[in-house]
Amino acid sequence: MSSLPERRPVLPADAPAICASFDNDRRRMLDILHDIQDQDRWISPESMEAVAAATGLSRIQVEGVASFYSFFSLKPKGRVTIRLCDDIIDVYAGLDKVAAALESTLGIGFGETSPDGGFSLEYTPCIGMCDQAPAAMINDVIVTRLTPDKARQIALALQDGVLPEEIAVSGHAPANAHERATRMVDSNIRHAGAVLLGPVPADAGLGNALAMTPAQIITTVEESGLRGCGGAGFVTGRKWRFAASGQAERRFVICNADEGEPGTFKDRVLLTERPHLLIEGMTIAARAVGAREGIIYLRGEYAYLRPVLEEALAERRAKGLLGKDIAGNRSLTFDIRVQLGAGAYVCGEEGALISSCEGLPGEPKTRPPFPVTRGYLGYPTVVNNVETFCHVARILDKGAKWFFDMGVEGSHGTKLFSVSGDCLNPGVYELPYGHSVQELLEIVGGEDAAAVQVGGPSGTMIGRDKFDRKLTFDDLATGGAIIIFNGSRNILEIVEHYMSFFVHESCGYCTPCRVGNVFLQKAIGKFRKGLANPADIDYVRNLSATIIETSRCGLGTTAPNPVLTTLKNFPLIYAAMTKPAKDGIRDTFDIQAAIDGARKIAKRRSYIFDKDFSK
């Protein structure tokens, strides 16, 4: 290891000791690899061998995990890794100039590590900061509202040895984890509704739940009409009823805090501002289904929020609201650990999230069996979104009817919307279900919108003629992302960007999602270059249909949505970009591209296609 740059620790991470600190438990593989990555800035072959030996796995199994997650690296990374978010919102907020400023100041390009081992520059998909883009992660901390100037100053300060933490949280020492987080990232609460973001009495819901039987709790949640807030919208009470039924030695409650859908950041705000409400909701769920163990799966991008959660958990343990005999109640023992993710959108899928908690690559599980019957470690498991658990705590406080009466038929209560893009007031809005897109645009100052992406890339893109559609489960379902684009934005650029996202994030387990999405991305590239002909419209439709009908999980079944919903709602854009081939032959085959490599090798130039053949 003599080639290690001098500013890094001379000794590599003590992998056996790290494994031992997690009881050599292979299910804690993500935690083990995080510790090694943090210390060494990569997972070396020697580390993988050592982890394999300590956990009883083979080296290839450890590599399977380490190579799956974006935040683990099999090549040495810099002491400071800057991950600039390259979501389309960041692109429209001036990403290119910020990127150029970082490159010129640090003297390295994206995807590179400086020769002295000081810095790595990378792009990363949405980090949940679209309301304050462009944003970046510097190791585990966040910097937002970047300008080229600000980026340059940050890079210079880092070069001077200022710690990322000191840059992100400047000034006096923060009083607590919450203050530390909010000085890094604004919560941007634009509208507080009745349920979550308004005043919330501490543990009123848990107090009521303790006086109820588990069956009564489940009935209350069912009667409230609450449906999952992560995007899929499954009826929460029914999920709990399944998980509570039947015999089981152990049961688990898992919170999905892996909001990776580009344009979604409402859970960030709840984790920051309502950590106690979330844990209260999880504790109620534990009582309802009979779970003693819980996990909060926190996306790797939100590592900066881990101290907020740990502080809340510690406080509740100290108060007797978590741990053995909660609030003196002999029948309720429940505790929670935080599982940090490592950069994989697919882990927002229930089964993939469970795989990840088990220390495996984040691949969805075969269904059936469903997690409510065989989930984490094979035991019945309830997985709910952050917002869902928070709603539960409020429903137990105020009653099922109170919640049911808000919203509209089939979509009850309030919903947090993460609003970003071309509007005056990006941020989080808590509104009852049932508003039209037009009404929401008026609330957020987005009246100039030409297109709105509802529910993120996996949702629906609509144009002005559809702004009267309603934000409900039955019309425009959404996990909360509302991304607004004005008339100057290029729809096909957005579509191509989103398809690249899905290609990057597909786990690769099943054929249609792994391969089909690559073809779809390439096809959209053809449209953008003006090389498509009318038959290509049928081609992308049919390809999309195959991907949707044969994919194994929700990622694959929604990945073609950017293409399909824009084909439906913006057909003229596609029509304008296609032209029939002059010779009547479909030009799927680009002969110039195909012979390019051979031409270079043979050093034979084309006077038509090679402007400069010196390269």
Added chain:
Amino acid sequence: MSVLDDGGTRRDTSFTFTIDGMEVRAQPGQTIMEAADAAGIYIPRLCDHEGLRHQGSCRVCTVKVGGRSVSACTQPASPGQGVEAETPHLTRLRRDLVEMLMHEGNHFCPMCEASGNCELQAMAYRLEMVEPTKFPYLEPNRDLDASHPDIALDTNRCISCGRCIRASQDVDGKGLFGYVGRGIRRRVAVNGPDLARTEAAITDHAVSSEVCPVGCIIRKRVGFRVPIGEREFDKGLIGHDIEEKRNG
């Protein structure tokens, strides 16, 4: 299958469901595909292989149950369900999937040792993939691993079915292979710097000619011993062995 009921008498627990309108008998716990195989109905598949854990990744066995797509190799059969297994629409979906695999790797049948024994090629014939294909070629360029004295690996022909992974893990108890990477970069890799520096042996089930469906795992010095024209799928369509159970 039969179980003893409370009264101590044997009771038959098998049940029936239909595949394309034909009544099929199944045992509790059987998948749709297992029941179909037993009844002599062939549902196309690539990643599933007799004696190995079901994986459900190639999706070629996609069937419709109540209008929903499920993989027949992992979906439990249930009493009274109606399964659509062979319709023009499903054949088109399967052909698309086989074409995707053909285009993801480098599959030059005329110069491949596996030609005639290759399940991917045979599946393409069965699904009548007889027109020029429409997808772009991804043309991987991975190194050939010929380090082992008896076995060579050309992962440019790998279709990520993972049969070798499961065979080595579960049958041989060696864990020679594993998946690494994610998405389109996900691939099968060996548990060592190269195959020679693993526990691989020519007697492993994982490297036997029946486990790798394509020409990725190659046994040295036996190539072309059986001439083209006399190979397995030169004699009949893939799946004929299962379908013969019904006819015979």
